[in-house]
Amino acid sequence: MSISVARPASLLASARDTPFFPRMSHFELLKTDAATGARLGKLKTRHGEIQTPVFMPVGTQGTVKAMTTPQVKATGAQIILGNTYHLNLRPGPEVVRAMGGLHRFMNWDGPILTDSGGFQVFSLAKIRKVTDDGIVFNSHLDGTPIHLHPTSCLEIQDALGSDIAMVLDECPPWPCDKPACLTAVKRTVRWAKEFLNHAHTIGFLERGHHAFAIVQGSTYEDLRVDCAKALVEMDFPGYAIGGVSVGEPEHEMLKQVGCVTPHLPLHKPRYVMGVGTPPQLLKMIALGADMFDCVMPTRLARHGAAFTPDGPINLKNEKFRLDAAPLVEGLDNETCRHYSRAYLRHLVKAEEMLGCTLLSIHNIHFFQDLMAQARAHIAAGDYAAWSAAWIARYEAGEKSAEAVA
Amino acid sequence: MSISVARPASLLASARDTPFFPRMSHFELLKTDAATGARLGKLKTRHGEIQTPVFMPVGTQGTVKAMTTPQVKATGAQIILGNTYHLNLRPGPEVVRAMGGLHRFMNWDGPILTDSGGFQVFSLAKIRKVTDDGIVFNSHLDGTPIHLHPTSCLEIQDALGSDIAMVLDECPPWPCDKPACLTAVKRTVRWAKEFLNHAHTIGFLERGHHAFAIVQGSTYEDLRVDCAKALVEMDFPGYAIGGVSVGEPEHEMLKQVGCVTPHLPLHKPRYVMGVGTPPQLLKMIALGADMFDCVMPTRLARHGAAFTPDGPINLKNEKFRLDAAPLVEGLDNETCRHYSRAYLRHLVKAEEMLGCTLLSIHNIHFFQDLMAQARAHIAAGDYAAWSAAWIARYEAGEKSAEAVA
Numbered sequence: 001m002s003i004s005v006a007r008p009a010s011l012l013a014s015a016r017d018t019p020f021f022p023r024m025s026h027f028e029l030l031k032t033d034a035a036t037g038a039r040l041g042k043l044k045t046r047h048g049e050i051q052t053p054v055f056m057p058v059g060t061q062g063t064v065k066a067m068t069t070p071q072v073k074a075t076g077a078q079i080i081l082g083n084t085y086h087l088n089l090r091p092g093p094e095v096v097r098a099m100g101g102l103h104r105f106m107n108w109d110g111p112i113l114t115d116s117g118g119f120q121v122f123s124l125a126k127i128r129k130v131t132d133d134g135i136v137f138n139s140h141l142d143g144t145p146i147h148l149h150p151t152s153c154l155e156i157q158d159a160l161g162s163d164i165a166m167v168l169d170e171c172p173p174w175p176c177d178k179p180a181c182l183t184a185v186k187r188t189v190r191w192a193k194e195f196l197n198h199a200h201t202i203g204f205l206e207r208g209h210h211a212f213a214i215v216q217g218s219t220y221e222d223l224r225v226d227c228a229k230a231l232v233e234m235d236f237p238g239y240a241i242g243g244v245s246v247g248e249p250e251h252e253m254l255k256q257v258g259c260v261t262p263h264l265p266l267h268k269p270r271y272v273m274g275v276g277t278p279p280q281l282l283k284m285i286a287l288g289a290d291m292f293d294c295v296m297p298t299r300l301a302r303h304g305a306a307f308t309p310d311g312p313i314n315l316k317n318e319k320f321r322l323d324a325a326p327l328v329e330g331l332d333n334e335t336c337r338h339y340s341r342a343y344l345r346h347l348v349k350a351e352e353m354l355g356c357t358l359l360s361i362h363n364i365h366f367f368q369d370l371m372a373q374a375r376a377h378i379a380a381g382d383y384a385a386w387s388a389a390w391i392a393r394y395e396a397g398e399k400s401a402e403a404v405a
Numbered sequence: 406m407s408i409s410v411a412r413p414a415s416l417l418a419s420a421r422d423t424p425f426f427p428r429m430s431h432f433e434l435l436k437t438d439a440a441t442g443a444r445l446g447k448l449k450t451r452h453g454e455i456q457t458p459v460f461m462p463v464g465t466q467g468t469v470k471a472m473t474t475p476q477v478k479a480t481g482a483q484i485i486l487g488n489t490y491h492l493n494l495r496p497g498p499e500v501v502r503a504m505g506g507l508h509r510f511m512n513w514d515g516p517i518l519t520d521s522g523g524f525q526v527f528s529l530a531k532i533r534k535v536t537d538d539g540i541v542f543n544s545h546l547d548g549t550p551i552h553l554h555p556t557s558c559l560e561i562q563d564a565l566g567s568d569i570a571m572v573l574d575e576c577p578p579w580p581c582d583k584p585a586c587l588t589a590v591k592r593t594v595r596w597a598k599e600f601l602n603h604a605h606t607i608g609f610l611e612r613g614h615h616a617f618a619i620v621q622g623s624t625y626e627d628l629r630v631d632c633a634k635a636l637v638e639m640d641f642p643g644y645a646i647g648g649v650s651v652g653e654p655e656h657e658m659l660k661q662v663g664c665v666t667p668h669l670p671l672h673k674p675r676y677v678m679g680v681g682t683p684p685q686l687l688k689m690i691a692l693g694a695d696m697f698d699c700v701m702p703t704r705l706a707r708h709g710a711a712f713t714p715d716g717p718i719n720l721k722n723e724k725f726r727l728d729a730a731p732l733v734e735g736l737d738n739e740t741c742r743h744y745s746r747a748y749l750r751h752l753v754k755a756e757e758m759l760g761c762t763l764l765s766i767h768n769i770h771f772f773q774d775l776m777a778q779a780r781a782h783i784a785a786g787d788y789a790a791w792s793a794a795w796i797a798r799y800e801a802g803e804k805s806a807e808a809v810a
Binding site for chain 2: 067345
């Protein structure tokens with residue numbers, strides 16, 4: 001099977017706005033762990049540097065749910081996500097562009113990664129049709145028909161002012177038969193090429209924005225590897241692994257990540273999309289992944305759950321009624337510094353919005369703190385031992401009666 | 406008609422906790438406006454001093470809705486309210502007491518005023534029975550029968566650690582026939598006496614907490630005045646005017662406030678409960694009122710409305726779609742400093758919690774800023790002219806097509 005495409009001609013457009021950005025050095029690989037594949041890195045963007053491994057909170061509709069941007073920043077978050085699908089439908093890219101771009105619109109001065117919107121079309125839009133020419137679907141808000149094409153997808157992300165734009169891809173469901181998966185992979189590669197060409201045409205990359213390609217292939221290792229090779233030939237600034245955590249068992253997910261990373265360039269960032277639990281993050285870091293995003297910390301917060309080193313706990317539990325302890329003793333975030341589990345339980349039971357806010361602050365900080373620990377242990381050279389112990393404690397707690405489950 | 410009761414014997418109980426508090430000097434009247442009855446004052450509490458006139462945000466269930474306490478503090482709020490009815494049902498006074506009191510429970514180190522819960526029984530509880538012995542009602546949460554008595558009402562507020570406790574009163578509806586209103590007034594006076602006696606018995610006042618009596622009487626001026634006189638004889642640390650803004654027209658409300666304040670002691674704070682709009686606050690300040698509380702700023706925020714000097718605006722309005730201006734130009738709060746009306750409109754339309762938070766921050770700050778201006782103009786001696794101009798602009802804007810309606 002061949003799914004590679006010809007290398008694009010360089011189409012350097014005149015820069016529309018400010019900084020010249022030396023593309024070659026945008027990702028610095030500072031260290032690779034000897035015992036695992038864990039990497040320590042530094043990714044430069046138009047809105048500052050990111051220390052990797054990094055967890056990116058999700059700001060679907062131009063807000064990390066229930067949090068102000070100073071609260072997000074205070075968790076240690078270095079970069080956040082915006083969802084192109086949602087922002088395209090509401091308020092619309094023309095509104096965001098008129099308001100000075102997504103950073104200014106939502107008052108976030110750090111880097112923003114925007115997804116392509118493709119994944120949400122598959123999960124949210126009821127009526128859709130996928131062809132080589134893109135995706136036609138109806139808005140889940142008001143039924144408006146929308147055509148998402150590799151180039152229009154880039155134009156939207158450009159209007160948002162994305163620091164890292166994601167190519168339009170076709171994310172096959174799980175399970176997926178191999179012929180259907182091959183079609184999705186071929187389309188993903190074809191669209192990536194069109195996306196990249198257009199990025200050069202409009203000077204998107206030359207203006208210092210990044211674009212990441214997405215490796216698809218479901219659970220078929222050969223398709224994953226072929227897809228990776230074809231995309232690597234195109235020389236994107238970064239690579240993502242998509243179509244994981246779509247229902248498949250964890251070992252399958254880790255296998256897919258592990259089979260792709262060896263085929264990705266060492267000196268480019270690697271982003272596993274839409275994952276995962278704290279142990280999954282640590283396991284994927286060991287497989288050489290650098291970047292992650294997931295709605296889990298904020299979504300679980302809205303369901304009254306909080307992460308702890310002994311697994312998640314659900315504040316609705318009666319046992320927390322008179323519990324004066326913080327969620328995690330000694331964790332330095334606004335929630336753990338000032339509030340008891342008893343108070344948080346009260347807010348959750350009374351369905352007060354502040355409960356969502358305080359639990360989101362804690363959960364996002366918990367993930368940021370975990371990534372900071374991971375970076376420190378990669379630097380110190382004991383990532384394997386540390387992460388094994390961390391995972392063991394977490395998973396033991398998760399199995400106990402106290403877990404959310 | 407006589408509704409006075411004998412002056413209570415002093416029943417100085419041994420102090421259960423810290424500060425000795427010289428009762429005589431707890432309220433300092435700094436200035437009375439010559440042209441109006443507006444007063445500038447300073448009320449000392451166990452948790453700090455309050456500059457009056459003051460607006461108190463409402464924290465019904467141990468949280469000012471959608472806001473963290475640092476966000477509340479940043480609006481300039483000096484004191485907040487807690488609702489005894491709600492906190493008594495959930496999480497229960499025993500939980501709050503065990504967690505160190507309401508201040509520590511909710512992480513608010515400023516003063517807290519708690520209402521008696523009586524008003525909520527009348528507005529929320531479906532089944533209730535009022536006798537001279539108190540109120541029996543069923544919880545609106547689970548139907549549990551609860552007996553609220555003047556002394557148990559104090560015990561609950563003591564468990565919460567209230568800085569200013571309100572007596573249990575009977576709030577007559579509007580309209581109300583005179584015999585029924587007289588019964589409610591007599592009961593209110595009787596309960597105030599029992600409340601005060603018990604406050605001395607348990608050393609509540611001697612420990613530096615305040616207790617305010619509530620003047621009732623619906624729209625009957627003679628009953629209002631008699632009620633005020635009877636309560637003033639008991640020598641409470643402060644007086645409230647209750648049973649206003651319960652459906653009566655504004656001129657009626659102002660008449661009731663205006664007929665009571667001349668009968669209240671000059672050197673005690675006066676609190677008008679559950680009001681009002683910004684112009685109403687300014688009008689009641691001119692009638693000699695010092696303290697106010699209202700859910701309006703946070704409730705309107707949750708409905709997408711924001712206060713401006715030209716009346717409230719509703720962010721759902723299409724006209725704000727591309728409006729890059731802040732809610733109020735130059736107003737120094739987090740919302741006006743960083744966010745456009747277009748962004749706030751987007752959050753409201755997308756039903757994002759952050760919309761409630763940012764609008765609540767703005768609305769509460771708007772009220773605090775208004776009170777700060779009022780204090781400055783009383784001090785400067787031009788309160789009458791300033792407040793007339795302020796009200797005229799606001800009411801003119803309110804009448805325009807742009808108002809919330």
